[in-house]
Amino acid sequence: MSDFTTDKKAGHGEHYVRPFESEEIAFEELQDAAPSARFKLSVSGWIGAIIVSFWVFIGIFGPFLAPYHENDLPFPDDYSEYQSPKEGAFLGTDVEDRDVMSRIMYGAGRTIGIAFAGTVLAYFLGVVLGIGAAVAGPWVDMIVSRINDAFISLPTIMLGLVVVTAVGSSIPVLIVTAGLIYMTIVYRLARAIGMEIMVMDYVEAAKVRGEGIWWIVTKEIWPNAAMPLISDFGLRLIYVILFISSLSFLGMGVQPPQADWGLMVRENLGAFQTYGASLLPVVAPALAIATLTVGINLIVDDISAHAGGKLTKAM
Template sequence: MSSKDHHTYMDTHFVAQEDDDAAFSELQDSPPRRKFRLTFGGWIGAAVVTFWLLVAILGPWLAPYGENDLPFPDDYSEFQHPRAGAPLGTDFSDRDILSRLMYGASRTIGISIAATLLAYVVGVILGVGAAVAGPKTDMVLSRINDAFLSLPTIMLGLVVVAAVGSSIPILIVTAGLVYATVVYRLARALGVEIMVMDFVEAARLRGENTWWLVAREIWPNAAMPLISDFGLRLIYVILFVSSLSFLGLGVQPPRADWGSMVRENLGAFQSYDGSLVPVVAPAVAIATLTIGINLIVDDISAFAGGKLSGRM
């Protein structure tokens, strides 16, 4: 190749390179990876949830009285108004509402978190297993799950607790298995959706086994929707456990939890000069905790792309 031909080739190459650069410059840049940030409402929810978690953990040690102690033994009177020594007043047995609220937080929140974790362990294992095991296993597990899912949750809980008795382990297992059916549906839907993706097919063609697909492909892509649903499921479990206690089949007296505190102090509405705080305080505790969790879940769901409600 002559020097003249060489220069002509190089000029043509640079012109083609500039044309390619110009063409690629018109393409949109890939969106940057977003960092999860809480909104103002999310920060409020995080503060409320953190407060109640601290109360649940430290409450039994920080409570001004014992769970069943009487703050005014020489001045026995039910539903006393807030006063020095009992900032939230007393209940139907003249026990300190603040102390019982703090003791009840550890039981209501502890039982609910344990039951939700159990629901996720059972539901995710079975749901993802059904998605990857094949159509026959999927059909059998899904039909069994549908049968339990068709039963009303409160009715199922009442039947189980009434049949085997009420205790904290039974409450945890009952609530966990009741809500494992819903977690199963979500985990299976996510698993089936991810299993038909191109990157999963490519991994199969490479010869990757099922455990590798679950650990490296399904779980990383399903984690955020499952985390979002964990918060929602925790709200439902809190209401479920509180409802059982309100009906007298949850935590049994004299131990306190928020649902039983509402039930045992309903007489405050019939008291002419008594305080309503014994009923209002645990109800407000349940409401603020569930609203706080929901505010955090809203931010997580928005970060995940807002597709959680459709998958559910």
């Protein structure tokens, strides 16, 4: 089809060729394309990626690289709690005269592994229920949302303590507890995004073509919802890390003698009351938690910035 049309000038017999006057207006009504999943990290994003990669590496290979087992005593003939850093114990020893660096390396795998598994479970349940409620209809949406609101109104730490006290503390229980608690927040985000996409013109066009619900969810909703949900995954992972560490600090998370960063802080609080004691048994695991969460947050901020601010609006 030609991009030009002929018209007759007023008062003249000659014709001339001119472009359509509203050519750009027609394209303004089209829906935006699905957000691209490709982006480049900025300097802060790369810093976060390096920090997170370091701790993930320690979490995977720490038990093989640690100088001692998590419960070994590096100086069995010279027992003294809270020793300062020295050869053989570069971060000193804790209240039980165990090597702090070795316990941090062992604890990285548990802290990161439990939090990651709990976040994955929360997202699987939350996204399935949230998008399902968005496409299933008003009655299903109302019932599921009211149940979700009842659970989300409970404080997370209190609910976690109740569950762990009732069924006991173990790694599978911590994963399931974190997944069920944070599923409620993921559900609200997934439902909000799903409801927004369901009223778009391209979804209505797919319905008119006779496409089924499964096709609409996989081909229309998920490609447009993936970026904000993936970005929020990082934020949720931070909250789950702090949640698991808080439970361990309160004595209801990972149980001794296993190493966990939150548990290490709790076990070594006596260093603040011991004259001349090294504070590294408390400071080192606390810094590990802080650097990991800051690194994840830097990556999430970078991804959110490349998403044009749409993530913040959706949340």
